[in-house]
Amino acid sequence: xxxxxxxxxxxxxxxxxxxxxxxxxxxxxxxxxxxxxxxxxxxxxxxxxxxxxxxxxxxxxxxxxxxxxxxxxxxxxxxxxxxxxxxxxxxxxxxxxxxxxxxxxxxxxxxxxxxxxxxxxxxxxxxxxxxxxxxxxxxxxxxxxxxxxxxxxxxxxxxxxxxxxxxxxxxxxxxxxxxxxxxxxxxxxxxxxxxxxxxxxxxxxxxxxxxxxxxxxxxxxxxxxxxxxxxxxxxxxxxxxxxxxxxxxxxxxxxxxxxxxxxxxxxxxxxxxxxxxxxxxxxxxxxxxxxxxxxxxxxxxxxxxxxxxxxxxxxxxxxxxxxxxxxxxxxxxxxxxxxxxxxxxxxxxxxxxxxxx
Ligand code: ASP
Numbered sequence: 202x203x204x205x206x207x208x209x210x211x212x213x214x215x216x217x218x219x220x221x222x223x224x225x226x227x228x229x230x231x232x233x234x235x236x237x238x239x240x241x242x243x244x245x246x247x248x249x250x251x252x253x254x255x256x257x258x259x260x261x262x263x264x265x266x267x268x269x270x271x272x273x274x275x276x277x278x279x280x281x282x283x284x285x286x287x288x289x290x291x292x293x294x295x296x297x298x299x300x301x302x303x304x305x306x307x308x309x310x311x312x313x314x315x316x317x318x319x320x321x322x323x324x325x326x327x328x329x330x331x332x333x334x335x336x337x338x339x340x341x342x343x344x345x346x347x348x349x350x351x352x353x354x355x356x357x358x359x360x361x362x363x364x365x366x367x368x369x370x371x372x373x374x375x376x377x378x379x380x381x382x383x384x385x386x387x388x389x390x391x392x393x394x395x396x397x398x399x400x401x402x403x404x405x406x407x408x409x410x411x412x413x414x415x416x417x418x419x420x421x422x423x424x425x426x427x428x429x430x431x432x433x434x435x436x437x438x439x440x441x442x443x444x445x446x447x448x449x450x451x452x453x454x455x456x457x458x459x460x461x462x463x464x465x466x467x468x469x470x471x472x473x474x475x476x477x478x479x480x481x482x483x484x485x486x487x488x489x490x491x492x493x494x495x496x497x498x499x500x501x502x503x504x505x506x507x508x509x510x511x512x513x514x515x516x517x518x519x520x521x522x523x524x525x526x527x528x529x530x531x532x533x534x535x536x537x538x539x540x541x542x543x544x545x546x547x548x549x550x551x552x553x554x555x556x557x558x
Contacts (some may be wrong), residue, residue: 203264203286209418215422217352218260218372220294222286223247223281225269226302228329228340241269247300250333253345259352262294272302275309277529281424283309284316287324288422296323296351296359299346303328303380307367310375311523312426314364314550315530319418323351324364326375329384339386343368346400353404361397363412363551372398374412376552377522379493392494393518393554412551427532430455432525434491441471448479455485455528455541457521458513464488464497465504473511480512483538485531486543489524490514496554514542517553527552 205220223229229247230239244265248254253474254261264286270279287297301309317324327347329340347367353360353395364375366389373391382388398406433447433456447456460466480486488497488508496518499505509515516524527549531541548555 203267204454205290206262211282216259217354218262218293219285219296219298219351221261221263221298221300221348222283222470223263223265223300224272224275224283224302225266226272226306226342227331228298228300228333228516229269230332231334231453233502241271244269247333251341251344253341254348257341257348257352261348262290270302272305272309272490275302275305277312277426277428280309280312280316280426284313284424287313287317288420291322291420294322295354297325298344298347298351299324299326300526301326301328303330303368305520306460307378307389307520308376308526310364310366310378311552312526312530314374314376314552315527316423316426317364318421318423320412320420321359321362321363321414321416323353323359323360323361324375325351325367325372326365327367327549330384330388335558339369346404350398350400352405353406360408361411362408362414363397364530365397367400370400371396372400373556374551374552376526376550377520379520379522381493384484390493393496393520394551423530423533424535426526426529427454428529429453429532430457430525430528432457432459432521434459435461435466437467439467441469441475443476448475448484448503453484454538455487455488456533457516457524457528458508459491460488460505461491463495463501463505464490464499464508464515465502466508468504468507470505473507476508476511476513485528485538485541485545486511486513487516487519487524488513489519496556514545516545519553521550522550
């Protein structure tokens with residue numbers, strides 16, 4: 202377990218207290234003078250770059266993954282470490298800020314939203330496109346505003362009790378967010394759900410969009426994720442052998458099928474037959490759209506309707522990041538395939554909008 206360093210003291214019992222968790226990513230990297238590549242440097246250096254941390258009037262504890270990791274190396278076991286760290290410190294802190302690489306931030310945020318069942322406190326993930334030691338860094342702003350959001354309380358309750366991503370002025374629900382730009386500071390988007398807050402001179406919260414888990418239930422931390430899953434992106438001209446190879450992965454239990462438009466696929470009899478056989482064998486196949494925005498509606502075109510007949514489950518307006526981590530989570534709970542299929546169509550943490558019949 203990482204050691205927690207106490208940053209500045211709680212002034213009064215009413216003051217918020219925040220745990221800052223540094224996992225790695227560009228925000229804390231430094232340029233290798235010889236190779237020019239960005240490499241991790243330690244959290245102590247990062248703290249020195251942000252003396253402003255001392256100026257918050259509330260208590261900030263901090264800890265770091267040792268060693269810090271590039272987010273391309275994040276996996277279900279590191280999500281589990283993160284979720285456990287939050288659970289173990291849940292009573293001591295009012296909110297959590299997770300510094301994380303941007304590349305897989307949307308996956309981690311999605312995974313945490315399922316792993317932390319009954320979450321009633323803010324968990325804000327942030328990072329940056331430029332290291333915090335660089336003059337034009339976006340990291341300082343992202344970090345300081347994330348801390349402010351995590352500490353924001355109203356009538357003794359946190360304003361945003363969700364897993365979110367804060368990046369370049371926008372706070373978005375973690376399991377609705379995707380990384381859309383490898384270069385711009387404005388790197389993340391939530392296409393199918395409105396931002397939860399916008400930071401300008403003031404931080405303007407959109408309270409009607411913020412989710413509150415049903416009160417009273419204690420936090421439950423689930424760390425079992427089943428990685429016997431895959432994502433298959435369809436493309437015009439895809440061959441039967443490619444689909445057969447994906448569906449034939451030994452032990453595969455869940456597949457996210459990225460389809461065209463509103464959930465459509467080419468009308469090859471072999472495609473429906475192969476999907477049908479996989480589903481009959483207990484595999485859970487979920488249909489999400491390749492489009493950034495919009496939802497799957499499998500009944501709309503014949504090319505989508507055939508997938509219903511094959512037993513493919515509708516992923517509604519889910520992001521791929523959310524669908525794959527939700528599948529890992531549900532399959533990790535040892536539920537029968539029929540129950541996993543049903544729950545893929547239920548919003549567990551605000552990750553999908555299910556149309557009313
Ligand atoms: N490769 C880095 C990471 O995701 C990129 C970043 O932080 O922006 O860890």
